[in-house]
Amino acid sequence: MSDRNVLGDELQPCGTDPLTGFHRDGCCRTDDDDLGNHSVCAVVTAEFLAHQQTVGNDLVSARPEFDFEGLAPGDRWCVCADRWLQSFDAGAAPPVVLASTHERATEVIPLETLQRHSVDVPADPRGLA
Template sequence: MSPPLNVLKQPLAFFSNRPVTGFHRDGYCRTGAADFGNHAVAGVVTEEFLDYSASQGNDLRVAGLTDGCKWCLCTSRWLEAFQAYKDGRISKNGVPKVHLEATEDSALRRVDLETFREFAARNEANETNGVNGH
């Protein structure tokens, strides 16, 4: 089995162990057959996103998340926030910033790379190497 790749088609980078995140709780936003939520998006949550997610029935604060936490998000939940922004229901700040090098390429089945680049953390949209981002 080949190692997971990120959305830039490079080896998937480690994302966070504070808090420990990922479907496999190993700090990587990698998925597998048992991960029906596709926890592939390496996102940085904001208070606005946490409020929005809670209003949709998924209160991530119970997992200990606060503004600025790194979390492997379900691709569909990230896409919901993006759509809420497009519909004017939340601000752009309500859509988590994405660490491209740590977002598994399986997320591209639901969201195109250009959309992820629009919300890339820092200047990652222009990076070509697999910088860890820590």
Template sequence: MATKQSNRNLNVFKKPLALFSQSPMTGYYRDGYCRVGAEDGGNHAVAGLLTKEFLDFSASRGNNLRSVGLEPGCKWCLCTARWKEAMAAAQNDKDPVVPRVFLHATDESALSNGVSMEELKRFAAEPEVPGGGGSLEKKAPVQPGVTGGVAKETH
């Protein structure tokens, strides 16, 4: 399978994409990055912190993320369209149905898939960091191009 290496993917600040989570191992390619390649039709670009409310919302839309062992507090690469649906359903900017976003780990492709930078910043989990990039995990980064399998969630 030809995949785009994580060191070539950029975040929404056009800086190298940050490692997001290896526990649980997230990303369409299960390598810890919310990187997107041609095979990822769901655009798993949004680096989000799961809430009970979002898990309930996603399950109500036919994608029960709990079935793959996820729970509130997990970091997960979300489908851009599902995150946008949750944002549209939110009562306000504090509504926990919308997962908070880690901008430095969100693939820039989210911006060409219906989400604006202003929307992402409204729900940012972290303050902007000068220079961008880096790793949000304390673990050693994965080797670019090495994958842990393809995601099997439904959309």
């Protein structure tokens, strides 16, 4: 059985540069081993990254021991559903790619909230300059 997104369709990849996902396969797949529920495909913003640093979740600094280079605004990243909601409550939620957001995100975040923050992102956003 394939993983489903919040729209009920097959889950689409979130990002490979940097390589994201709990399983580091580019998708926001989640399972019982993923205690953080890394299910929300977010296009991270400077505001989101700054907010997460203030609450002790440093997503900017490199962590080589976890093969993590750190994030920059514009990166697509599988964010923990509760961390996304935490930023939403603080007014700093990043946009969400619904086709790449796992259906389990709705266990924490109402679908309507995700839809209000949805964005379509092309596979290669460099052409949007």
